[in-house]
Amino acid sequence: MIENLKFAHTENRVYQSFRVDTCSFQALDGYDLVGVSYTPEQEIRAKILLSCATGVPQAFYRRFSEYAAQQGFQVLTFDYRGVAQSAPQQLKGFEMSYLDWGKLDLVGAIDHFSDEQLPLFLVGHSYGGQALGLTSNHHKVTAMYCFGTGAGWHGYMPLKEKIKVQVIWNIVFPSLVAFTGYLPWSKFKMGADLPKGVYQEWRKWCKNPTYFFADPEQKELHRLYAAVKTPIYAVAALDDDWALPKSRYAFMQHYKHAPMHFINICADDFGLKQIGHMGYFRKGSEPIWDQMLETFNDLIPPSS
Structure with missing residues (x-):
């Protein structure tokens, strides 16, 4: 289960080596999204677009974004529609599909942030790694590095987590959502x-070992994911109960034409007590980030 999170509001401010600015841009359908850019004062080596996990506001990724900016990467984070700064004043009655975050919001973010002069890397967390296959402009992404991306089925989880998830999905949440009109x-x-739409589809798809690829109403997704040829580096922490390697493989197999690199990591290897599903971006995870940024640096074409 997702651990407790703490979020901080981000305002425009200047650091010694990079600048932080709140910005806005439109999704593919014109919906207004709020983002935050982290721009190095020195020459920008490449761009990193951060695609969040489900229900995780962009502010959670601030520490990583600042770290990457200090290494010469310009970073853009943003909240999907219906979440945090991109949410309406009232969620009850707000209609959307879980797939909109990829098909509409991430597409808009890629168009807004991409630059023909610089490589664009996508960093996806959980749903963020699923979302690339939903985009129509994935060809603009040089490579994706994703953490904790899996199929979401409880059967891939350890017994204790499996029971907890079943109780929450099938007993606790249904009555709450019926009462409030949102999760x-x-x-x-x-x-x-x-x-509500995100919750309903998420719950439905997590009941199947192959997630939304088993949904007869989503047959087009097989074609969309097969069209992706962007190199993918898919990381799974061996203590991430929500996205263990089996879960990752079950989902990533559908990116069947994308050059795929599977990376398993242990907390001990990075001097951490645990990683879990959220620890990829928590304080102390700099060694994990260094591994990723080193990969990005290797993919940046040499200057002419």
Whole structure:
């Protein structure tokens, strides 16, 4: 289960080596999204677009974004529609599909942030790694590095987590959503509240070992994911109960034409007590980030 999160509001400010600015841009359908850019004062080596996990506001990734900016990468984070700064004043009655975050929001972010002069790398966390296959402009992404991306089926989880998830999905949440009209995720200190449509589809798809690829109403997804040829580096922490290697393989197999690199990591290897599903971006995870940024540096074409 997602651990307790703490978020901080980000405002425009200047650091010694990079600048932080709040910005806005439109999704593919014109929906207004709020983002935060982290721009190095020195020459920009490449760009990194951060695609968040489900219900995790962009502010959670601030520490990583600042770290990457100090290494010469310009970073853009953003909140999906219905989440945190990109949410309407009232979630009840707000209609959307879980797939909109990829098909509409991430597409808009890629168009807004991409630059023909610089490589664009996508960093995806959980759903963020799923979202690339939903985009129509994935060809603009040089490579994706994703953490904790899996199929979401409880059967891939350890017994204790499996039971917990079953109780929450099938007993606790249905009555809450029926009463509030949205998923009050924040009440459980799990992240931001989620629109009803996101909850309904997420719950439905997590009941199947192959996630939304088994949904007869989503047959087009097989074609969309097969079209992706972007190199993918898919990381799974061996203590991430929500996205263990089996879960990752079950999902990533559908990126069947993308050059794929599977990376398993252990907390001990990075001097950490645990990683879990959220620890990829927590304080002390700099060694994990260094491994990723080194890969990005290797993919940056040499200057002419």
